[in-house]
Amino acid sequence: MYKVDLPVDESALRAVERRRAAEAERKNRIFNSRSRVIGVDLRALHKQREEKQERLEMDKQRDMAHDLLRLSLDEMAMQQKKGEEELRRELAQDLVQYRAIHQRAEDSRDADVNYGRQAAPDASISVSGSALGPASMQVFLGEGMNENEKKKAQMEMNERNLTAQKEEREKQGREQKNRELLTGRELVDKDLRAVQLKALEEKCKRAAHIALSQYNQAQAEERMEREQQERLRREGEELAEVRYMVTSDLLTERPEAAKRKTESSAEGPRVLTDRWKGMTPQQISEIQRKREEQCLEKERLREMERQRDVAWDYHLTEQARQQEREKNRDKELNRERRIQLDKYNQQLAREHQAHQHYLDKQLYTNRPTVHYFTQFNTSSR
Known part of the structure; x- marks a missing residue:
């Protein structure tokens, strides 16, 4: 057999390279702490930027496109x-030309008045068509007949209308003056x-002020009268x-009155302060004796209190010692x-060290x- 150089399958190589690139990209994405923790999706960000x-x-x-459309529309x-202005200009020129040809002022019915011509022919006068010329249709049926009478009647009607308007205006003026006069009178x-x-x-x-002044004056007089009577009563x-104090037993110091009242009292002997002249020697000696007895009693109570304090201090001292x-x-x-x-802690430490030595050296x-x-x-797998 002979060795033949077969072509390499490029699709398989491309697939391998593609898988390698995908694996490398996947490793970078997975082992990158920033993208893994924060969650940054670069592909999505690029896609968003492209969008x-x-x-x-x-x-x-x-x-x-809108600008181009706007320019084209403008x-x-x-x-x-x-185009509209051009058409309007052409129409105006046609209208001027038509008026210049077919609507001349010289051909109007009022040409005799405006341009010094003869008056238009009256319908009552028989005029042939050759005499009138091409414009023989100037007088129509019902227009040129009795023109003077119509004008006269119209002038009379206008005069009557003007007179009636004048009278109506005068009447309104008089009514307005009457109304103004009535308004002035009412004002x-x-x-x-x-x-x-x-x-x-x-x-x-x-009148109210006078009545109030009189009432106030009467009140003032009455108050002055009451004050004068009150002053007289108080002085009396x-x-x-003063007369009673001068003539009473307090200032005269009559002992008979005090003695008489003391004996006649139903409650027994009592001291009348307003007539009391002082204590007797027997009363003074009795008070001194009672005072001495009170002093002795107070001294006895003070000694008892001192003894109780000493006993309590001794009790507190014994309690503190206990x-x-x-x-x-x-x-x-x-x-x-x-x-x-x-x-006990030392024993536990020795046991823990022995156990740790067993774990490190033997287990x-x-x-x-x-x-x-x-x-x-x-x-990444």
């Missing part, structure tokens, strides 16, 4: 306006009535009180408990190397 550019390009093309409108009457009402109001105000009472002894005993117990706890002897950890997470 935005396409949208902007479409908007730009649409605006350009040009068409200007051409149409120019004058209203002003006069207002003046009268104002005068009556001022008169009533003056004060004089009577609390101090209990506190020292609690400290000793806590110290012994702490010593036992330290011994876990084959520890993984760096190569063991690098073989994971190397492919």
Whole structure:
């Protein structure tokens, strides 16, 4: 057999390269912490940017199309306006030409008046068509007959109308003057009535002011009378009180009155303060004796209070000593408990060290190397 150089399958190579590129892109996308954590989709961002550019390009093309359409419409409108102006100009020229040819002022019915010609022929006069010429249709049926009478009747009617209008205007003027006169009279009457009402109001105000002044004056006089009577009554009472004080037993100091009233009292002997002249020596000695007794009683109570305070202080001192002894005993117990706890913790530490030595030296002897950890997470699959 002979060796033959067969062509290489390009499609398979392209498929392999495509898969390799996709795998590399997928690795970059998966192992990239930023895109994995934040979630950045570059393909979607590029697609959004392309869509935005396409949208902007479409908007730009649409605006350009609208501008071209607007320019074409403006040009068409200007051409149409120019055509309309041209047509209007031609129509005006045709109308002027028609009036110059067929509607001349010399051929009108009023030409005799405006241009000094003879009057138009009357229908009552028999005129041949050859005499009238081509314009023989100037007088129609019912138009040229009795023209003078019609004008005269029309002038009379106009005169009557003018007279009637003049009379109507004069009548309206008279009515307007009458209305203004009546309005003026009404205003004058209203002003006069207002003046009268104002005068009556001022008169009533003056009468009310006079009545109020008289009432206030009467009230003032009555108040002055009451004050004078009150002053006289108060002065009389004060004089009577002074007279009573001068003649009473308080200032005269009559012991008979005090003694008589004390004996006649139903409640027994009592002191009349308004007639009391002082204590007797027996009363003074009795008060001094009671005062000495009170001092002795107070001294006795003070001694009892002092003894009670001493006893209470001794009790507080004993209680404080007992609390101090209990506190020292609690400290000793806590110290012994702490010593036992330290011994227990040391025993636990020795056991933990022995267990860790067993794990490190006997159980876990084959520890993984760096190569063991690098073989994971190397492919996107």
